[in-house]
Amino acid sequence: MVSTRRRTAHPGPSDKLRGAQANGSGTGVTLRPSVPGDAAGEAQTNEPRRFVRAWSEPDDLRILECLAAHVKKHRAPPARCQLLGLFAGRGLDKEEFTVTEIYEKVRRLRAQYEKMLSTPRPGQCHRRFELSKAIWGKGIAPAPAKSPDELRRRYPDLVDTVERISAAECQGRAGNALKRGLGFIDDTTAGRLNSLAKKQRCLEIKMMLKRHDLRKRVLSKRIKIID
Template sequence: MAPTTRNAQPRRTRDLLLPHQSGNADAQPEADGKKPAPFARVWSPEDDVRILEGLAAHTAQHGTPPGRSQLRDALAGRALDKAEFTVTDIYEKVRRLKTRYLNQRSTGGVAPGGDEARKYQLSTVIWGKEIAPRLAQPKVAKKESSTSAISVLGTHVRRGFEEMQCLYPNLAAAVERIASGKNCDVMGAVLKRALQFIDDEEAAELDAKVKKQRVLEAKMRMNRTTVRNEVIGALIKSTD
């Protein structure tokens, strides 16, 4: 009979032991040379804003959002908290931001003020012209189809801000007021650039709305002045 050692264990008991409980050094986790996976930083809320700012600046400059291969260049110098990422990582992140914006727009937008409102404004600069998917329309004649496509796309020729002030003075003035607001340096520059690519039909509609609003505000000021003069006149008469 072969001699037994003090550390020997019955075969059945040894097979039931976990690797770190057995005396076999080859079964130790440290022996396989593997290290724990490094900590993967997630995208921070500040990263969301910085990413959207980069995309909005690119869109304002080039007229369209950056493509997949342009994302890294569009975000260069933005000092993201998640400093290391692949093209797939940032592409998926942008896709989720776009999906969230389209969902918010379909429900009427977000409440004004705060980070969510800022992200929504920046997203509008980037994807605001995109139309939500609709049911397929009946086919029409080729000539009518091409005409319809032209009317939908409109004119997207870049024009200087001075030219836009001449063509759509009320809209340009509204953009100027927004750009001169507090903490609107980046947003103001983005909006001024975006105005240079706006569709003519949409610009004319917005210009008319701004003009109508300004007329209403002028009437309200006149009414307040009239009431003020009446109050002053009545008080003066009462002292006679």
């Protein structure tokens, strides 16, 4: 007699593996939950990401051209505070930038030029090299000394501070050397020192006014006591 009882099928190895994958359990097989940033489980958001354009190769050349024209006219690279005005409306691909961003870009361009000087390689952009050379010279040559009138006009607080230090602490040749050395400071450093000198001068004036006000109050009290 032929048995009509149906035989129960036993799961094979492939069936076990599929079951383990489905249930997240099994020998050596685990399911990893989706996490943010995971390619399989990253959630799609509708929030647009702000596009920030990077500096392009044409931007590098335009920046160098503007700097070279400024140096040719003023005999020195522009100060940090002049950079935004210098590059505004110059048709850069990166249309929006802060003074910090353009300052760092100029600093990197100079670092690249100094690297060209120390490790020249064939195939370097001749135009980029010549523009950089017109701006920064040989990389170590100091800028032409500024005249006392130019220093006084551009950095009045710094000049006043140097003159006061020279008169109070330096005598003879030392004081004159300090004032002459001021003319060789680059514009970026001179602008920063001028801002610091201005802040210091404002603090001194405030302290002087406070002392004057205190003196008036003390005198007023003494007059009342005498009366």
